[in-house]
Amino acid sequence: MDNKxxxxxxxxxxxxxxxxxxxxxxxxxxxxxxxxxxxYDLVSGLAVTNIGHRHPKVIEAIxxxxxxxxxxxxxxxxxxxxxxxxxxxLNEILPANLTTSYFVNSGAEAVEGALKxxxxxxxxxxxxxxxKSYHGSTHxxxxxxxxxxxQSAFKPLLPDVHxxxxxxxxxxxxxxxxxxxxIIETVQGDAxxxxxxxxYLQKLREKCTETGTLLILDEIQTGFGRTGSFxxxxxxxxxxxxxxxxxxxxxxxxxxxxxxxxxxMDCLTHNPMLGHIxxxxxxxxxxxxxxxxxxxxxxxxxxxxxxEKGALMNQLLSxxxxxxxxxxxxxxxxxxxxxxxxxxxxxxxMEKGIIAFWFLxxxxxxRLAPPLTxxxxxxxxxxxxxxxxxxxxx
Ligand code: PLP
Numbered sequence: 001m002d003n004k005x006x007x008x009x010x011x012x013x014x015x016x017x018x019x020x021x022x023x024x025x026x027x028x029x030x031x032x033x034x035x036x037x038x039x040y041d042l043v044s045g046l047a048v049t050n051i052g053h054r055h056p057k058v059i060e061a062i063x064x065x066x067x068x069x070x071x072x073x074x075x076x077x078x079x080x081x082x083x084x085x086x087x088x089x090l091n092e093i094l095p096a097n098l099t100t101s102y103f104v105n106s107g108a109e110a111v112e113g114a115l116k117x118x119x120x121x122x123x124x125x126x127x128x129x130x131x132k133s134y135h136g137s138t139h140x141x142x143x144x145x146x147x148x149x150x151q152s153a154f155k156p157l158l159p160d161v162h163x164x165x166x167x168x169x170x171x172x173x174x175x176x177x178x179x180x181x182x183i184i185e186t187v188q189g190d191a192x193x194x195x196x197x198x199x200y201l202q203k204l205r206e207k208c209t210e211t212g213t214l215l216i217l218d219e220i221q222t223g224f225g226r227t228g229s230f231x232x233x234x235x236x237x238x239x240x241x242x243x244x245x246x247x248x249x250x251x252x253x254x255x256x257x258x259x260x261x262x263x264x265m266d267c268l269t270h271n272p273m274l275g276h277i278x279x280x281x282x283x284x285x286x287x288x289x290x291x292x293x294x295x296x297x298x299x300x301x302x303x304x305x306x307x308e309k310g311a312l313m314n315q316l317l318s319x320x321x322x323x324x325x326x327x328x329x330x331x332x333x334x335x336x337x338x339x340x341x342x343x344x345x346x347x348x349x350m351e352k353g354i355i356a357f358w359f360l361x362x363x364x365x366x367r368l369a370p371p372l373t374x375x376x377x378x379x380x381x382x383x384x385x386x387x388x389x390x391x392x393x394x
Contacts, residue, residue: 040355040378043369051248086287087101090257102281105283111138115144117214117264117265127162131163131165143158144183166196181216186233193332205238217244219233224245253290
């Protein structure tokens with residue numbers, strides 16, 4: 001069997017039409033295929049490589065940890081330096097109430113942990129989430145993802161989950177003293193970059209506080225500088241009770257976390273004891289990579305010009321084929337006339353060596369979320385190429 005046949009037959013597929021690009025290596029802004037063709041990765045491996053592929057400092061940290069130890073014990077028993085240092089680093093960059101991190105392996109797992117924590121802490125069962133949200137594909141995370149088509153084949157899901165319209169103030173009245181938590185993306189990603197009003201998130205925060213409901217902010221896609229601040233909630237003047245992070249946390253390595261106050265987190269230690277455990281959560285190599293990743297973002301001041309770079313992309317992509325651009329920092333949704341044109345644009349970009357991608361819940365739109373390290377010159381180049389693709393279809 002050749003590699004394509006193995007990929008299609010021996011590796012489980014997620015769609016009947018995978019892109020199937022065969023990768024030889026990746027570096028910085030670029031991914032290279034087996035023929036040596038370079039592709040600008042304008043989606044950062046889907047909001048992961050915010051500091052670019054294989055940043056030298058991340059590689060160095062990984063290599064160093066490889067020589068010290070790999071897995072030694074399931075999460076939470078032994079004291080491991082990379083976990084300590086990552087917990088300290090997160091404590092340093094997060095607001096005062098978010099002191100305590102529980103490390104897991106992925107975004108969906110962080111969401112699972114956060115939902116369980118909210119139920120356990122409040123003693124309530126009701127969960128409120130938003131239409132068109134995406135929080136992951138495991139049963140709990142899927143239960144709170146507002147996409148009925150993706151949910152339909154996998155029912156029954158979690159009971160007592162209620163969906164509200166994102167960014168609609170009147171809907172917040174559905175949050176009551178029966179609600180354990182509201183889980184919400186600070187900026188909705190897979191709904192096609194939906195940016196809420198300042199007053200909406202502030203009112204949501206107030207309503208949660210008033211009713212003793214825990215506010216879970218999902219910053220899995222928006223975290224680590226993507227929207228122009230380290231976390232998007234900073235731009236809204238609010239803090240969550242539980243924060244979920246993953247994707248760009250690990251600088252290209254798989255790690256997630258849910259973070260809360262010590263008081264809230266402590267309830268996971270009893271009634272039942274070991275009520276939430278993970279073998280590989282907080283793997284030392286991935287923690288070492290995550291520390292290096294956060295250091296790079298800080299030392300290279302990568303967040304500083306994200307707003308400017310995003311605004312430049314927004315401006316340079318204005319074209320008669322484009323219906324609307326929703327953009328916050330380097331997170332962009334470009335709306336086109338319909339799904340078919342969107343498909344043609346994504347394919348046309350690929351042919352010209354640019355990786356763009358679709359959204360789960362916004363079919364007539366494509367996404368761009370390049371590494372924060374992209375330069376102004378590179379932005380001009382790639383936007384020029386994308387506009388050539390628009391021209392060829394217009
Ligand atoms: N939450 C958000 C906002 C996401 O964008 C994603 C993944 O796209 C997830 C959760 C799930 O993360 P993972 O794929 O690591 O399970």
